[in-house]
Amino acid sequence: xxxxxxxxxxxxxxxxxxxxxxxxxxxxxxxxxxxxxxxxxxxxxxxxxxxxxxxxxxxxxxxxxxxxxxxxxxxxxxxxxxxxxxxxxxxxxxxxxxxxxxxxxxxxxxxxxxxxxxxxxxxxxxxxxxxxxxxxxxxxxxxxxxxxxxxxxxxxxxxxxxxxxxxxxxxxxxxxxxxxxxxxxxxxxxxxxxxxxxxxxxxxxxxxxxxxxxxxxxxxxxxxxxxxxxxxxxxxxxxxxxxxxxxxxxxxxxxxxxxxxxxxxxxxxxxxxxxxxxxxxxxxxxxxxxxxxxxxxxxxxxx
Ligand code: CP
Ligand code: NVA
Numbered sequence: 001x002x003x004x005x006x007x008x009x010x011x012x013x014x015x016x017x018x019x020x021x022x023x024x025x026x027x028x029x030x031x032x033x034x035x036x037x038x039x040x041x042x043x044x045x046x047x048x049x050x051x052x053x054x055x056x057x058x059x060x061x062x063x064x065x066x067x068x069x070x071x072x073x074x075x076x077x078x079x080x081x082x083x084x085x086x087x088x089x090x091x092x093x094x095x096x097x098x099x100x101x102x103x104x105x106x107x108x109x110x111x112x113x114x115x116x117x118x119x120x121x122x123x124x125x126x127x128x129x130x131x132x133x134x135x136x137x138x139x140x141x142x143x144x145x146x147x148x149x150x151x152x153x154x155x156x157x158x159x160x161x162x163x164x165x166x167x168x169x170x171x172x173x174x175x176x177x178x179x180x181x182x183x184x185x186x187x188x189x190x191x192x193x194x195x196x197x198x199x200x201x202x203x204x205x206x207x208x209x210x211x212x213x214x215x216x217x218x219x220x221x222x223x224x225x226x227x228x229x230x231x232x233x234x235x236x237x238x239x240x241x242x243x244x245x246x247x248x249x250x251x252x253x254x255x256x257x258x259x260x261x262x263x264x265x266x267x268x269x270x271x272x273x274x275x276x277x278x279x280x281x282x283x284x285x286x287x288x289x290x291x292x293x294x295x296x297x298x299x300x301x302x303x
Contacts, residue, residue: 002114002117002118002119002120002121003120003300003301004114004117004120004121004122004301005120005121005122005123005131005132005297005301006107006110006111006114006121006123006129006131007107007123007128007129007131007165007168008129008131008134008135008165008168008169008172009168009171009172009191009194009195011172012172013172013173013174016135016138016169016172016173017173018300019135019293019296019297019300020135020138020139020142020293020296022296022299022300023135023136023139023289023292023293023295023296024139024142024143024292026292026295026296026299027289027292030065030292030295036065036066036067036295037066037067038066038067038299038303039063039066039067039068039298039299039302039303040066040067040068041067041068042063042067042068042069042098042099042302043068043069043070043071043096043097043098044059044063044068044069044070044071044097044098044099044100044101044298044302045070045071045072045073045093045096045097045099045100045101046059046060046070046071046072046073046100046101046102046124047073047078047080047100047101047102047103047104048072048073048074048075048102048103048124049074049075049080049102049103049104049105050075050103050104050105050125050227050228051227052103052124052125053264054262054263054287054290055103055124055125055132055133055290056072056103056124058287058290058291058294059101059124059294059298060072061291062291062292062294062295062297062298063294063298065291065295066295066298066299068098068298068302071097086109086112086113086116087112087115087116089113090112090113090114090115090116090117090121091116091117091118093117093119094117094118094119097119098119098120098302099119099120099121099122099298099301099302100113100117100119100120100121100122101121101122101124102121102122102123102124103124103125103126104125104126105126105127105228106126106127106128107123107126107127107128107129109126110123110126120301120302122297122298122301125161125227126161127161127226127228128161128164128188128191129161129164129165129168130161130162130165130262131165131168132290132293132294132297133162133165133262133290134162134165134166134168134169135169135293135297136286136289136290136292136293136294137166137220137260137262137286137289138169138173139289139292139293140258140260140282140285140286140289141153141218141258141260143285143289144258144282144285145217145218145258148173148175149173149174149175150174150175150201151175151176151217151218152175152176152178152215152216152217152218153166153170153175153176153177153178153216153217153218153220154177154178154179154180154212154213154216154218154219154220154253155177155178155179155180155181155212155220155221156179156180156209156212156213156219156220156221156243156245156249157180157181157221157222157224157240157243157245157270158181158185158222158223158224158225158226158236158240159179159181159185159186159187159188159205160187160222160226161226162220162222162262163179163181163187163222164187164188164191166179166220167179167187167191167192167195167203168191168195170195170199170201170203171194171195171196171198171199171203172198174199174200174201175201176201176202176203177201177202177203177204178202178203178204178205178206178211178212178216179203179204179205179206179212180205180206180207180208180209180211180212180213180243181205181207181243182207182239182240182242182243183207184239185239185240186205187205192205209242209243209249210249210252213249213250213252213253213257214252214253215253215254216253216254216257217253217254217256217257217258218257218258218259218260219245219249219250219253219257219258219259219260220259220260220261221243221245221259221260221261221270221271222261222262222270223264223265223266223269223270224236224237224239224240224243224266224269224270237269240269240270243270244268244269244270244271244272245259245261245270245271245272245275246271246272246274246275247272247274247275247278250275250278250280256280257280258280258281258282259271259275259276259278259280259281259282259283260282260283260286261276261281261283261286262286263283263286263287265283
């Protein structure tokens with residue numbers, strides 16, 4: 001049976017650590033000049049119903065970097081846009097390609113594609129989850145801090161897809177996570193409750209950003225209006241103003257805290273230009289690591 005990557009909660013701690021270890025080894029090898037070919041002869045389809053710079057290009061570069069090939073399909077390019085049933089698309093695509101990477105709206109779309117696909121389906125962002133992103137974020141944390149266990153991670157802003165996947169990662173990997181979200185913008189309650197029940201370290205939602213970052217090793221934020229929420233942008237800017245990651249907020253964390261943002265960033269909205277470009281920001285390494293983690297994911301699921 002095909003092994004899908006739909007959400008982090010489906011994986012054990014050992015499985016998640018294996019992706020991270022492998023990504024770090026592949027990164028070292030690539031930088032050392034090793035030319036990988038383990039996916040030679042394999043093809044992956046990238047089905048993207050939302051825009052992407054990093055995820056698309058890093059998946060493509062990862063696939064080529066392992067000797068494989070890519071077919072990119074935007075939302076407009078498939079019969080899905082004309083309401084072909086997903087279960088038909090899933091079974092047809094599986095006859096042509098060795099895996100599918102999909103970015104779309106509802107998580108149920110990804111789940112349905114996986115249900116009918118005999119080749120692996122990898123979630124490249126839905127409204128509910130962004131699992132591959134959080135793996136590369138945690139890889140970056142491990143590179144900078146040595147390990148993620150026992151760290152205190154803060155999430156400041158919207159309880160969105162990124163927040164949900166961070167919650168699942170905290171529960172599986174065993175680090176403390178405090179999320180500061182405005183009322184009405186909390187993470188998914190089912191994901192939160194399940195993660196809290198299974199976690200070894202506290203996972204907490206608070207309203208005060210200063211409380212979330214106090215003593216934190218890692219500060220994370222993301223856009224205030226995600227893809228698909230463009231019409232809410234103006235209203236959200238007002239609600240989220242107190243949740244800006246700026247120098248004053250960063251000062252309340254540990255002096256050596258690192259700042260993560262999955263990008264794209266809206267400078268001087270959710271994060272100031274000063275912090276994004278400052279010495280505690282690790283966003284460029286974080287973006288690079290998407291490619292290395294995608295190699296580890298593609299190798300494991302398509303290899
Ligand atoms: N971080 C991230 O997923 O970026 P893209 O939307 O550019 O893929
Ligand atoms: N929460 C953001 C992440 C973008 C990578 C969105 O869904 O648009």
